[in-house]
Amino acid sequence: MRLRSRVRLVTMTAAIALMSTACAGQGQGSGGTPAETGGAGGSAAPVTLKFWNGFTGPDRPAVEAIVSKFNASQTKVKIEMEIMPWDVFYDKLLPSLGSGTGPDITAMDTAQIPQYAARSVFQPLDDMYGPQAIDPGVLVASAVDATSFKGKKYGVPMNFTTLKLYWNKDMFREAGLDPEKPPATWAEFGDYAKKLTKDTDGDGKPEQYGLAIADHATVPMWPILFWQNGGGVVSADGRTATLADPATIEAARHWVDLVTKDKIAPIGLGGADADKLFQSKKAAMEIVGPWMTTGFKEAGIDFGLAMPAAGPKANVTLGTSVAFTLSARADAARKQAAQDFFAYWNNKESQVYWAVNSGFPPNRTDLTADDLKESPYSAVFGQDADKSRFYLAGVQEFQKVNETIFEPALQRVLNGQGDLEQVFGQAAKEIQAVLDSAQ
Amino acid sequence: MLPTLAVLAVFVVWPMLQALYLSFTDYQVFSPARWIGLENYGRLVSDPAFGNALVNTLYYAAVTTPVSVGLALGLALMLNRRMPLRGFVRTAVFVPVVISLAVVAIAWSFLLDPNIGLLSHWLSEIGIVSEQGWLRDPALAMPAVMAVGVWKNVGFYMVMYLAGLQSIPAVLYEAARVDGAGTWPRFRRITWPLLSNQTMLIVIMAAIATLQAFDQIFVMTRGGPFFRTETLVMMTYRVGFKEFQFGYAAAVSWALVALIFVLSMLQFGYFRKRAVTY
Numbered sequence: 196m197r198l199r200s201r202v203r204l205v206t207m208t209a210a211i212a213l214m215s216t217a218c219a220g221q222g223q224g225s226g227g228t229p230a231e232t233g234g235a236g237g238s239a240a241p242v243t244l245k246f247w248n249g250f251t252g253p254d255r256p257a258v259e260a261i262v263s264k265f266n267a268s269q270t271k272v273k274i275e276m277e278i279m280p281w282d283v284f285y286d287k288l289l290p291s292l293g294s295g296t297g298p299d300i301t302a303m304d305t306a307q308i309p310q311y312a313a314r315s316v317f318q319p320l321d322d323m324y325g326p327q328a329i330d331p332g333v334l335v336a337s338a339v340d341a342t343s344f345k346g347k348k349y350g351v352p353m354n355f356t357t358l359k360l361y362w363n364k365d366m367f368r369e370a371g372l373d374p375e376k377p378p379a380t381w382a383e384f385g386d387y388a389k390k391l392t393k394d395t396d397g398d399g400k401p402e403q404y405g406l407a408i409a410d411h412a413t414v415p416m417w418p419i420l421f422w423q424n425g426g427g428v429v430s431a432d433g434r435t436a437t438l439a440d441p442a443t444i445e446a447a448r449h450w451v452d453l454v455t456k457d458k459i460a461p462i463g464l465g466g467a468d469a470d471k472l473f474q475s476k477k478a479a480m481e482i483v484g485p486w487m488t489t490g491f492k493e494a495g496i497d498f499g500l501a502m503p504a505a506g507p508k509a510n511v512t513l514g515t516s517v518a519f520t521l522s523a524r525a526d527a528a529r530k531q532a533a534q535d536f537f538a539y540w541n542n543k544e545s546q547v548y549w550a551v552n553s554g555f556p557p558n559r560t561d562l563t564a565d566d567l568k569e570s571p572y573s574a575v576f577g578q579d580a581d582k583s584r585f586y587l588a589g590v591q592e593f594q595k596v597n598e599t600i601f602e603p604a605l606q607r608v609l610n611g612q613g614d615l616e617q618v619f620g621q622a623a624k625e626i627q628a629v630l631d632s633a634q
Numbered sequence: 635m636l637p638t639l640a641v642l643a644v645f646v647v648w649p650m651l652q653a654l655y656l657s658f659t660d661y662q663v664f665s666p667a668r669w670i671g672l673e674n675y676g677r678l679v680s681d682p683a684f685g686n687a688l689v690n691t692l693y694y695a696a697v698t699t700p701v702s703v704g705l706a707l708g709l710a711l712m713l714n715r716r717m718p719l720r721g722f723v724r725t726a727v728f729v730p731v732v733i734s735l736a737v738v739a740i741a742w743s744f745l746l747d748p749n750i751g752l753l754s755h756w757l758s759e760i761g762i763v764s765e766q767g768w769l770r771d772p773a774l775a776m777p778a779v780m781a782v783g784v785w786k787n788v789g790f791y792m793v794m795y796l797a798g799l800q801s802i803p804a805v806l807y808e809a810a811r812v813d814g815a816g817t818w819p820r821f822r823r824i825t826w827p828l829l830s831n832q833t834m835l836i837v838i839m840a841a842i843a844t845l846q847a848f849d850q851i852f853v854m855t856r857g858g859p860f861f862r863t864e865t866l867v868m869m870t871y872r873v874g875f876k877e878f879q880f881g882y883a884a885a886v887s888w889a890l891v892a893l894i895f896v897l898s899m900l901q902f903g904y905f906r907k908r909a910v911t912y
Contacts, residue, residue, distance in 0.1 A: 463770025603860035
């Protein structure tokens with residue numbers, strides 16, 4: 196046991212230390228990968244690209260299908276894909292790239308790209324864009340823009356979507372609300388949520404909640420409410436912390452009160468918890484993306500989809516995108532191979548397949564309604580792209596700003612640990628320091 | 635002996651020394667490590683996150699160590715006697731030791747889930763309602779991960795105590811009984827002193843294990859809500875693997891090494907005076 200304890204301690208330190216040894220070797224010696232790969236040239240041996248991503252959800256089969264179609268469609272490039280849970284993906288990525296055993300291409304949320312780009316983990320891909328290769332003119336502009344960091348594009352869109360309000364029509368009916376009419380304003384949104392919250396056994400803990408809203412480990416939900424009132428976590432240009440702005444404080448106070456006093460939503464949910472709550476019919480509304488359509492349908496929920504209720508200042512929702520990236524160590528041959536694959540992914544045929552089989556809207560703007568008629572959801576999620584905003588766009592240290600500062604501050608407030616203005620005020624100062632140090 | 639030492643050197647000593655070196659640098663994997671002297675350690679002193687993780691770690695250790703050891707001793711005394719189902723109970727207490735802590739933690743997360751958790755349901759039947767669920771409640775998350783830590787390790791310490799109990803010569807108890815000593819004096823004057831070698835080993839081991847609490851916290855709470863369950867090892871993980879400050883993370887882990895070393899030496903000094911031979 197004593198040895199075991201020691202071993203555990205050592206694995207932690209060892210993990211960190213081993214990485215360093217591996218990397219030291221890497222820095223000196225391993226520029227030499229071109230020899231084994233680039234040499235392939237015109238001969239038969241295909242360039243093999245390792246591709247990592249975290250599409251473990253219901254959209255996994257669609258990703259796998261397009262990759263195998265690409266592999267079958269030509270002989271020059273072979274994609275070797277490894278799908279792992281996102282948290283494992285992010286834990287492994289930097290150490291594996293450092294030791295030279297990592298993937299050539301990855302797919303990740305565009306908000307995560309800057310922290311890797313700033314550390315020169317990925318290479319800029321601006322020259323991949325062009326009418327003959329990957330035409331930015333036909334792709335969703337905000338998804339392409341979201342790959343930018345300090346004026347260079349480090350990614351090519353893999354998917355794009357807006358978040359929409361899901362509501363459970365049966366629960367609306369039971370609560371005496373019109374099941375075809377989602378809330379259109381904040382007043383209605385809050386009012387409906389209260390009517391849909393029920394504590395049937397009177398123990399103070401509702402059995403049914405009006406809303407499922409996650410405060411950590413989630414696609415951003417609370418920031419949408421801040422934006423709708425003209426506030427936010429950081430300004431649109433990513434340079435100024437706005438968490439302590441009156442508009443943000445006002446929005447936060449309004450919704451925190453509804454959650455803590457009227458108990459319209461449980462406190463402390465992660466993204467998966469919120470989805471589970473809606474899926475098990477214990478919450479009547481949730482703002483989330485198309486990846487949940489399959490799960491909710493399988494649970495037998497009769498749900499509607501709409502733009503989230505407009506706020507006092509803005510009618511806005513979250514836009515979110517996953518983009519392909521290319522390792523900084525990839526040589527010209529690998530870059531060309533990656534470009535072939537990214538272009539294939541974004542061609543018309545693949546995008547129709549993707550939209551129909553994943554529920555995501557297509558990345559392309561030139562597909563007709565007829566192309567997408569088999570997919571009831573993708574059109575809805577593609578709408579209002581012009582009313583969508585990306586969370587922490589262009590912010591270099593996503594992890595620090597979101598998970599180390601913002602989410603814990605929000606959780607403190609929701610748990611009644613400290614006054615809203617004071618907690619958000621302190622968090623805003625910390626966020627500003629992080630933003631400034633990255634300039 | 636030599637192969638063992640070689641393995642130890644490669645997988646234990648060398649990585650630890652490497653980490654020590656890194657703790658004096660600003661290493662971030664992709665750019666070369668730059669020597670920054672004691673800067674990381676200076677930062678530790680003024681970093682509220684480190685203070686929080688240190689307090690959490692000491693709190694976790696201060697509660698789970700005595701509880702685990704006390705419970706293990708109680709169970710060992712109970713299961714050293716003849717009683718029905720003794721083999722079954724011994725096995726039941728020991729089973730968690732051989733299961734991976736991550737698996738244990740996933741199982742407990744389900745048991746404690748506020749909506750589908752069996753344990754939450756039973757507790758609410760007897761009037762203990764946790765509105766948010768144990769793991770999401772800032773006041774209850776730490777006790778929950780502590781309970782899992784105790785449950786996981788108590789069986790191992792119990793077995794060590796059982797071995798200790800069985801090595802105490804029966805003649806001592808017979809003699810005490812002849813002299814008219816009751817249950818408590820027999821425990822106080824014979825069992826407890828003669829177990830002190832085991833107690834020393836168990837307490838030191840338990841303290842080291844609890845100061846390194848990580849697995850079940852990683853699985854059950856990820857250090858949340860708002861860092862209420864973030865221990866030093868969790869912080870090392872967050873700062874290193876999430877925020878890519880590997881140099882600073884190495885400094886945090888070396889601070890933990892120093893803490894464990896000092897506490898273990900203090901314990902060793904305390905118990906050595908009380909070592910018994912018989």
